[in-house]
């Protein structure tokens with residue numbers, strides 16, 4: 230569970246009439262989650278049944294300004310807008326308030342998804358971060374480099390009106406072009422925890 234002090238801190242900020250979307254703490258930390266190699270499943274409905282690139286690792290860093298997320302694959306990845314059959318497609322799901330009761334339910338990962346990153350690039354170095362509750366999106370910078378994709382998401386894109394702390398639940402679903410079926414999920418079941426490593 231989260232520290233009890235968190236609710237008080239959020240209440241204090243809201244009580245000040247903030248109304249903005251800045252995070253409420255200065256936590257800075259790195260995180261890393263490995264994914265098994267060779268665990269992609271057959272992409273039977275994709276063109277030519279091309280398997281999606283195999284996700285190997287999710288690493289990142291959270292600080293007050295941004296969440297930097299790097300997905301590392303077994304092979305070089307190509308952009309969705311490049312049009313290849315093996316182009317990167319899929320989603321990164323964020324449960325910002327760590328509550329399955331808010332956002333849209335994702336039973337496979339046990340998440341109530343408040344925001345998601347669409348891994349389809351826009352052809353101009355950006356990917357959309359969608360705010361499910363408010364039905365709107367912002368564009369985050371996405372850099373493709375050999376077998377990695379690094380996305381820089383401002384923290385303000387991932388905060389809700391009631392939750393602006395450094396605790397997130399996250400899951401990644403990689404698909405081949407065409408999105409279905411998902412062919413590599415991390416974790417395979419459940420979710421990753423992005424949270425401060427040091428005790429408060």
Ligand SMILES: [Ca+2]
Nearest residue numbers: 264265283284
């Ligand atoms: Ca994998």
Ligand SMILES: [Ca+2]
Nearest residue numbers: 328331332341
């Ligand atoms: Ca939620």
